[in-house]
Amino acid sequence: MTAPLLSVRDLAVTFHLRGGLLRPTRHLKAVNGVSFDIAPGETLAVVGESGSGKSTMARAVMRLVEPSAGSIHLDGDDITALRGEPLRRIRPKLQMVFQDPYSSLDPSMIIADVVGEPLTVHGVATGADRDERVQALLEQVGLGRYHMNRYPYEFSGGQRQRIAIARAIALQPKLLVLDEAVSALDVSTQNQILNLLEDLRRELGIAYLFISHDLGVVEHIADRVAVTYLGRIVEEGPTERIFAKPAHPYTEALLSAVPIPNPRIQRSRQRIVLPGDVPSPLAPPPGCPFHTRCPHVMDVCKTVMPAHTPMAGGGSAACYLHDPQATEGGRRAS
Amino acid sequence: MLNFILQRLLALVPLLFIVSLLVFSLVLIIPGDPAYMLAGEDATPEEIAAIRTDMGLDDPALVQYARWTAGVLRGDLGTSLFSDQPVLEVLLERLPVTISLAAAAIVFSLLISIPAGVIAGTRPGSVADRVVTLGASTGLAIPNFWLGLMLILIFAIWNGWLPATGYVPLSESPAAWLRHILLPAFTLGLSAAAILTRQLRGAMIDVMNQDYIRTARAKGLAWRFVVLKHGLKNAAIPMVTILGLQANYLLGGTVIVEQIFGMPGLGQLAVASVFTRDLPMIQGVVVMAVFVAVFVNLLVDISYGWFNPKVRPQ
Amino acid sequence: MAAPILEVEDLGVEFLTDHGWVRVVDGVSFSVGEGETLGLVGESGSGKTVTSLSVMQLIPVPPGRISGGSIRFAGRELVGMSEPQLEDIRGDDIAMVFQESMTSLNPAFTIGEQICEVVRRHRGCSRREARDRAVEVLELVQIPDPRSRLGAFPHEFSGGMRQRAAIAMALACDPKVLIADEPTTALDVTVQAQVLDLLRSLQQRFGMAILFVTHNLGVVADLCDRVAVMYAGRIVETATVFDLFESPQHPYTEGLLQAMPQLGERGKRLAAIPGTPPMPWQMPTGCRFHPRCPYAETACTEQDIPLRALAGDRHVRCRRVEELTLEGAQ
Amino acid sequence: MSDATASEFEQLGASVSARRRFLRRFMRQRTALFALGFLVLLALGAVFAPWVAPYDPLAQNLDRVLEAPSLAHWFGTDELGRDVLSRTLFAARISLLAAFQAVLIALVIGVPPGLIAGLAGGRTDNLIMRLTDALMSFPPLILAVAIVAALGPSLTNAMIAVGILLSPTFLRLMRGTAMAVAQETYVEAARSIGCTQSWIIMRHILPNVVSPLFVQISVFAGVAMLAEAGLSFLGLGAQPPDSSWGAMVGRGFRYISHSPSLIVFPGLAIAVTVLAFYVLGDGLRDSLGREIRREE
DSSP: OOOOOOEEEOOOOEEOOOOOOSSSEEEEEEEEEEEEEEEOOEEEEEEEOSSHHHHHHHHHTTTTSSEEEEEEEETEEEOTOOOOOOHHHHHHGGGESSSSSSSSSSTTSOOHHHHHHHHHTSOOOOHHHHHHHHHHHHHHOOOOOOGTTGGGGGHHHHHHHHHHHHHHHHTOEEEEEEEEETTSSSSHHHHHHHHHHHHHHHHHHHHHHHHHHHHHHHHHOEEEEEEETTEEEEEEEEEEHHHSSSHHHHHHHHHSSSOOOOOHHHHHOOOOOOOSOOOHHHHHHSSSSTTTTOOOOOOGGTTTTOEEOOTTTEEEOOOOOOHHHHHHHHHHHO | HHHHHHHHHHHHHHHHHHHHHHHHHHHHHOOOOHHHHHHHHTHHHHHHHHHHHHHEEEEOOOHHHHHHHHHHHHHHBBBBBOOSHHHHHHHHHHHHHHHHHHHHHHHHHHHHHHHHHHHHHHSTHHHHHHHHHHHHHHHSSOOOOHHHHIIIIIIIIIIISSSSEEEEETTTOOHHOOOOOHHHHHHHHHHHHHHHHHHHHHHHHHHHTSSHHHHHTTTTTHHIIIIIIIIHHHHHHHHHHHHHHHHHHHHHHHHHHHEEEEOOOOHHHHHHOOOOOOOHEEEHHHHHHHHHHHHHHHHHHHHHHHHHHHHHSO | OOEEEEEEEEEEEEEEEEEEEEEEEEEEEEEOOOOOOOEEETTTTTHHOOOOHHHOOOOTTTTTTEEEEEEEEEEEOOOOOHHHHHHHHHHTTEEESSSSSHHHHTTSSSSHHHHHHHHHHOOOOOHHHHHHHHHHHHHTTTTHHHHTTTTGGGGGSOOHHHHHHHHHHHTTTTEEEEEEEEEETTTTTHHHHHHHHHHHHHHHOOOEEEEEEEEEHHHHHHHSSEEEEEEEEEEEEEEEEHHHSSSSSSHHHHHHHHHHTTTOSSSSSSOOOOOOOGGGGGOOOOTTTGGGGOOOGGGTTTTOOOOOOEEETEOOOOOTTTTTTOOOOO | OOHHHHHHHHHHOOOOHHHHHHHHHHOOHHHHHHHHHHHHHHHHHHHHHHHOOOTTTTOOTTSSOOOOSSSSTTBBBTTTBBHHHHHHHHHHHHHHHHHHHHHHHHHHHHHHHHHHHHHHOOHHHHHHHHHHHHHTSSSSHHHHHHHHHHSSHHHHHHHHHHHHHHHHHHHHHHHHHHHHHHHHHHHHHHHHTOOHHHHHHHIIIIHHHHHHHHHOOOHHHHHHHHHHHHHHTTTSSSTTOOOHHHHHHHHHGGGGGTOOOHHHHHHHHHHHHHHHHHHHHHHHHHHHHTTTOOOO
């Protein structure tokens, strides 16, 4: 296997919620000991529900929030602790598209300046040269030169997301982080953007870190999938394996919960309905974070977080069901 | 709830510390030497030096500040340079006048602003709304001293319906108190009424567009009921904040209104002390005013917890 | 189909905008039978939410107004009905659940107070009876320890619990019709599955009719008996859920079905409907879908296309319905 | 023309800048335009007072003291027989200038720390806000009186006091807006692109915080004028022979029962001018796009 483009090890992000005079400061472990790799040109999808920490993971990789532990290597360089100018210098390799197409574009700027800004701030191109490149970028994402002098408010959600993508690929990054980049769009528009991303990947060989809660979309776009729950990756592996043979009970339940748009299939299949909600990340349960809702919960799950066990078909899952020793111990205990 | 109040009280400590620094620094920036003023024009330098030492003016600023603060904490605000009376005594004598004026003004402003704000805010763009909005802007634009003078002209001088000046304590005669307080309270309260009306109107428009109003109507509750229960309680949240600020403004406004209506309150005392350069008295008035303002805002904060369950500690 | 409890006929709704009066719902007709679940499907801006609010006469007036048509509940005309009469129906005969449970519950009152309020309004009962009823419905929606939860404020509930409390509030007076406007859209999938299960079991128990507004065809496939598809303020197709998914008759329905990213299908290029839906102030002439329709002919751009009845209680707004064979869901 | 080309044709049309959009909306606000017109006229009248005023504002005529309004003296005469109309016109200079001064002082004191507090956050923000809270806990006029007492009664000192009093509102507004803008995704996007901190502040944050400031400036010009009038009325502001509208009312107070016109006209001048500033502020706010408008 080639050297990974992005290598994340034991990443943790903790937010400190300031308390009042009589209220203690609370610590929110949004991301808790997460490791993954992305090969050049590969798409890794991170899926999870709200509170799973997937967006924070994306921002930590982008170095927009400070990791509290772990390391991030990009292209062989340790970028975990970069600041100021050195951090700015690696930005061209690493770009991001945000979820909300409405707030991610500065309303006071015209599109030419929005898309051309990365070129300007990195001194790549100025003046007519910059405008020419902006035009090419806009065409690449399916917009035209006549859009250059318009303001963001004049565009629909789908068009804005195209603009955001044009801005993100302006510096020809090696890795593009897409944080719920299509979630705010209607299905028909969503597919246009997904197809555009597919085209760009083929043409430019960009690797994607694709953050999403939509399993249908993920199955289409990802080479590999990481399933997150309460700040941890509970299962990871090739897309085919994850969808065909989910190993973690949470992955299984998640797949089962997505309604299939075909009434005959949807109404005849066995469904797993999990009880309760995702616990608050402010007070995560001890042991396996999923044990409070898990249909297969054992005693051991309530005290010690299981380690990742390699799975047949690729990837790994952090669950005692796949750890023969622990399963026996757990059964005996319960 | 007790915890909540305690929290607010604790938060006041640094605030009061900064306030005390600001008030004390008035002494430092004031040009001229109070000792000269006290000693009179033909005092010898020795006499002045003696007075300076006596007053502790030669000590370092920090020492003077510590002494002054210790005095304030003990309730000793010094002695008036002008009348030789203890400052606190004078202040306490005049405080009820100012309090009853400000309180009457607040009551008056609420009586106007709540109905006006609700009517305008639930029918934005209507004729009623435009009348209220213009009325509020006008109410804000009229200088209160001028309004006071116009009221005196109309109600006292031309028609003689109400007394132009003076004050009668409530305990002495409620009717006379009311007759004397009516014009000043209106004068003082009008701008507060205007601000509260604008605020409530805006909050009401905002609240009436919220999803939970639609939910309440989907439950079959009558429009009027929805406005008064679901709308008003939420619209009151920002209004309570503004009310706290307005309480400060009203206290400040008493300076002018008491002057016009010849009411022996703190405001009148403040102006008189400026002209006699009675520094301890000015400091005393400021300290007293801040004390009242902080107390009122504490009450406002506490009531805020009732309107907005989210700030209540769980 | 069961006897209709809710009938909407030729409904028109207009809003006053910068572009003048704009018709956002135009000639919409459908009916919901007793105990039936009708899915009203469409993308954002298709007019589905405005339609559902119009049934309750809850669109904001101004800037909105119902410009024509008829809405009948159990035979009684709701359009033009006096406000007090409407208030008697709202929350009692017809109840509603909204998308955002965080904003649709009043943050300043407790959950219990908000449920009791509707019970007292329609049942005229005592405070204590209303509280008992509130506990009962909270139990129905599986909120643990309901009596002690009465005093909780909405922000003290999780998203899923809030939506269940909102459902409890809607069911408090045993409505005959429940209008659910994207009730699961803001929820996580695992919680969405719970809520869908809950709605299904409640309907089996109490037999109310449900008008289910959503953009999610998976949810429709899961829960609905019949479906009405809206596009650009009009209904383009109605059919039973099985017919619609197996053999859609309108090109837009086909486009939507093809566009659903489906589990178990990978690598294929995603089908996308080209272009974007029209703005309500610049509706295309003729069929409103023709600029995006792969099957459009010149004739489609010319005159208005009526909603035509087909066999098997289906309706389609397409002039080429006989010639076209469209692809359904896989 | 097919529909596709029609929409393209429309897209080729000139784009409307945010500023142009603002102007177009503002031009539709008839009352605000009217207020602006009045303020411009008033400013012109004040600047050209020596040419416009019918009399010398200081010329005394002891034969004609405290006269009621007449054809010769539209606003009547004062206790020294001076023409009240001329004096009102000349006082406009002082009143407008004083309001301008106070707002300027408030801007200088309030805006930079507000921006710093909003952008720096943390301890800096905490410290600045504590100071602001302390300043705001003083009843404003009492604080103004105290400041004037310390500095000595003069118009400039009064305006310094008013400026200090108004500054917390600017500070809070700037802090709130800057905080909100700094949390917008487009600022995060700018960081992700690799913009420097100063570039982000200059190109993304400042352009998006100035609009609400203009609204507040207009409103505060009115508030400052009222505050000046109040202090001058008390004799703590404009000192003789200078006269502002507030000072005119203050002196006219003594003759209230004999010559009400002495206080009616300058008072009306204040009220109308302040109203114009408020209406203008409202108009400006309503003309801002919803995308940048923020509630006070």
